[in-house]
Amino acid sequence: MRKLFSRTDIFIIIGVIVLSFIFLIPNVFKNDELIAQVYADGEIVKEFNLSEIDEETVFCPNENIVISVRNGAIRFSSSSCKDELCVNSGWLTAKGQTAACLPQKVVITIKGAGKTDMITY
């Protein structure tokens, strides 16, 4: 008759726990990646891993806005609104940076604030 619990089982349990830690490893390295998120109306519409982008590309969350993405950076490159405050924000390159086009309700932000949780301005 097979045992309920054998010595092999202990190794299995240890193995599975080790496996779960192996799954965690990419999370640790991930902190160095720059993940940019594009929000429209409070919903994430697109995510870019800025570290993995080689060529400059554009993304349009709606017909009025063009967002440019290149290795390690993201920006609003054009917008239909008059003041173009979002375009003037320039390239975002570091964690926690945010730029927004308020009339269009589009926000781009680089995920993970590094050391700071939030900025008061």
Place this chain on the structure above:
Amino acid sequence: MQNRVMFLKIAEAIKKVDKRAWIALALCLSLIIGIVIFDTVKKNREFQTTSVAMGTIINIKLYGPDGEETAQLIAENINETERALLSRNEENSDIDRINNNPDTSVSVSYETADIISKSLEVSKNCGGVFDITIGEITKLWNFDGENQSVPAKEKIDEALSLVGYPYVELSDTSVKIKEGQSLDLGAVGKGAACDRIKTLLESTKTDSAIISVGGSLLLYGDREFTVGIANPQNSQTTLGTLELSDAFVSTSGNYEKFFEQDGETYHHILDATTGYPADSRLSSVTVVCDSGLLSDALSTACYILGYQESISLLAKYNAQAVFVFKDKTIRTTDGLRECFTLTDESFVVGK
């Protein structure tokens, strides 16, 4: 007959299952371990989102269960603050009704009356440099619009004659302003929104949270957060950090909204006693206290007053502050000295 034999055999087999007590024990133990794991994970579960409301960026970071639902509630709460209470542009908001019915007692919500009463008190305590009756002057400067220019001096003087918090009559929940006046809660709106969010969070299962309504922060719960203070020269970067928990933080700076004309820079923090942008040695003031509205109002008042005169005002409200001067020196009040860390070496912390 066959059934009976079967049942007997089954019963016999069940009896053979040994170590049942051991099994039960193992089960109980693993369940307890499991529950402990779930509990820790649950506490640290984070939900983060960014949106646009009240004409500004809202950043939400929640720790605890039901993050997504709570973020939804917060977004609705902010829109409600804007729509029903504070907006000057929204028709039938409390402020809109007060502004459109001068010389008449207008009945408003308890919350609006509370916001107005606290704002008036700050005005009184700072000698009127901060004043919510500044509405007509902010309309002239139009910092939220496009193609700004310096308004004519006569227009400012004319509007200035009607700016004055003592003209506002407030009893319980009815508010009356003078003909020609108009209220502008722009300097307290974000802070007031933070206050309302705190009340909302208290009714949810959220363990802790940090929420930014256009740069005015609410730090909720026991968790310690690192708050960056924007560098006035490049507000995407920080000049220093504050380690804080359970507090409201608000900053007023000359870099937020401004325009240039004839080589002069005009920023959006207007001195209600002159009608012009405050002539200050400061670039920004960050105020930390236990009320969002007060941190917002005090940061504006302190920016206009300057370092020396701010100290007694802050003491009155048991508030703390970080002052950033245009010459790149920084001064903090005693209560923040320990939790402030300089991160940009081009600034100097003064004594």
Place this chain on the structure above:
Amino acid sequence: MNTKNSTAKKVAFLGIMGALAISLSFLESLIPPLPGVPPGAKPGLSNVVTMFLASSSGAGSAFIITILKAAFAGITRGTTAMLMSGAGGVLSTTAALLLLRSKKLKIGYIGIGIICAVCHNLGQLIVACVLSGTWALITGYGPILMLFAVLTGFITGTALRLVIPPLEKIINVYN
């Protein structure tokens, strides 16, 4: 024993097992979502049935019940649930067959339960990743699902140990 009779027996037996698996699935769906555990992760009590079949009946009947379970999930909770249940079920049943049939490996019931639970969760996770297109789910949910599998494996393994002797008696009596 004639063949016809034996087929009828097998159908009846599978019917009972299917009903058992489905009612266990249903019972599980009544458990409120545990805090901290990704939605859809369940103790996998119905895996006990497929594991028992893999041990005492045969690969065919084990897979039939696995597919029946997936179909039940599809009918009651939609296509996504069906694909997740199917992928998780096939993986864990395969693992159970290999482990239970192996004479060399001295694995206890708890060990088998844990490995099956890991396979079940992995299968579900992979389907979730493919359907949502976000492979980050693996690193996000993977670790917690693995730890969860240790716990559920404990439960299903122990349950298996408890039910195998009496259920095998039933089979023997009928045969």
